[in-house]
Amino acid sequence: MKGKQLLTLGIAVFVITATITVRGLENGHDRDFELTEADVGKMCLSGALMVGSRGTERQDTPSEQQGKEESGAETSQGETEPTDDAGKQEVPAxxxxxxxxxxxxxxxxxxxxxxxxxxxxxxxxxxxxxxxxxxxxxxxxxxxxxxxxxxxxxxxxxxxxxxxxxxxxxxxxxxxxxxxxxxxxxxxxxxxxxxxxxxxxxxxxxxxxxxxxxxxxxxxxxxxxxxxxxxxxxxxxxxxxxxxxxxxxxxxxxxxxxxxxxxxxxxxxxxxxxxxxxxxxxxxxxxxxxxxxxxxxxxxxxxxxxxxxxxxxxxxx
Structure with a gap:
């Protein structure tokens, strides 16, 4: 039980820290940077924000949301992601x-x-x-x-x-x-x-x-x-x-x-x-x-x- 509590506490601290980091970015140049739930999950697994020698740089990788959009899928709230075939149908001949x-x-x-x-x-x-x-x-x-x-x-x-x-x-x-x-x-x-x-x-x-x-x-x-x-x-x-x-x-x-x-x-x-x-x-x-x-x-x-x-x-x- 104690191990589970420590794990839960660790994740909570991580999420709060990530939120503060992103808000700090919003006060700087990167005002359009948004942290989604998917992004938080990725950060928990691998550490998504990269810091270069001259400051924090955005990843050039689509978020989960972008992955849906780039396949031609609708991503409004409540909608499910269509199959890859649906995305491919939007590609012109x-x-x-x-x-x-x-x-x-x-x-x-x-x-x-x-x-x-x-x-x-x-x-x-x-x-x-x-x-x-x-x-x-x-x-x-x-x-x-x-x-x-x-x-x-x-x-x-x-x-x-x-x-x-x-x-x-x-x-x-x-x-x-x-x-x-x-x-x-x-x-x-x-x-x-x-x-x-x-x-x-x-x-x-x-x-x-x-x-x-x-x-x-x-x-x-x-x-x-x-x-x-x-x-x-x-x-x-x-x-x-x-x-x-x-x-x-x-x-x-x-x-x-x-x-x-x-x-x-x-x-x-x-x-x-x-x-x-x-x-x-x-x-x-x-x-x-x-x-x-x-x-x-x-x-x-x-x-x-x-x-x-x-x-x-x-x-x-």
Whole structure:
């Protein structure tokens, strides 16, 4: 009995502490941060709030509520979560090519695809468009102006791909403001609309940056041709029905990156969410640098990644 009482007391103290922490955040920059019951449960199990070297940084992971929204599910009070099929029905019909399963030794690479270079081939969008780099540190590295953010990095990636004859649609919709917690539900609407307009698109990129709290509290860099560039990560949501195909494509990109620029190839991070990646088997959730990298390093990384992606697209044709 005494053990149960101590456990109950411990949980109560933890919840109160978490509540005080969040209220403290609300008095600072992160006014739209909300702690749900699901979040508290996750914190009890693993400690959900990450602290970087320059302050508390939001997780770039959907909450349980966001997980429902990103699958196209209704999440109003009293409603139950529809099945994955209900979410998939909201995805517009596209000509997105399928990827061959690499478990088959006869097909170790993605299937070749037909690409019309006279039309957009790549879509770049941002679930968290306000994510920023050094020195744009206002709002706890979440700023509305474009300069110094992932949108600027997206501009560089777009320009470099277009130099190589690859047409790009770069959508700069700010999906994470005014509510960060509904970022993925809004970005799902954004990408569904874009895929409905551009049927020829083969590659979809949701461009983010990482949080330094997940990277040892420091910026991650590599040296490419004598220049310091930000490293990148590719996140794969294992909650997607096409998770295996997403991993195939992520591995293909990483192998090409390492082949072209030894030491530049990024990590593949697997998480138990969808991140809206079921909209395309060629969806990359790309994290360029983190909030301890400066914008120059991140822009330089975008140039390298553009060369890598252009080479991958050429190989797939």
């Amino acid at each position: 596209t000509e997105t090519p399928t990827v061959v399963d690499t478990q088959n030794p006869e097909n170790p690479s993605p299937q070749t695809i037909n690409i019309d270079n006279s039309k957009p081939v790549v879509i770049i969008y941002h679930t968290h468009a306000t994510e920023s780099y050094q020195p744009a540190s206002d709002g706890n590295f979440h700023v509305l102006q474009e300069e110094g953010t992932v949108r600027e990095v997206g501009n560089v990636l777009t320009a470099e791909l277009q130099k190589q004859g690859i047409q790009v649609v770069h959508d700069k919709t700010i999906n994470d403001n005014p509510s960060y917690n509904q970022s993925y539900s809004r970005s799902l609407e954004t990408i569904n609309s874009l895929l409905g307009q551009y049927k020829n698109v083969a590659v979809v990129i949701d461009l983010h940056r990482d949080a330094a709290g997940y990277s040892g509290g420091a910026g991650k860099t590599a040296i490419v041709n004598g220049e310091t560039v930000a490293k990148y990560n590719l996140v794969v949501g294992n909650g997607n029905p096409n998770a295996a195909k997403l991993k195939i494509f992520a591995n293909t990109v990483n192998q090409k990156a390492e082949e072209m620029y030894p030491g530049y190839g990024g990590r593949i991070i697997e998480k138990a969410y969808k991140f809206n990646q079921y909209v395309s088997d060629y969806h990359l959730l790309l994290e360029v640098g983190n909030n301890e990298n400066n914008i120059r390093e991140s822009d330089a990384s975008a140039k390298c990644f553009a060369n890598v992606l252009a080479a991958v697209i050429k190989d797939l044709q």
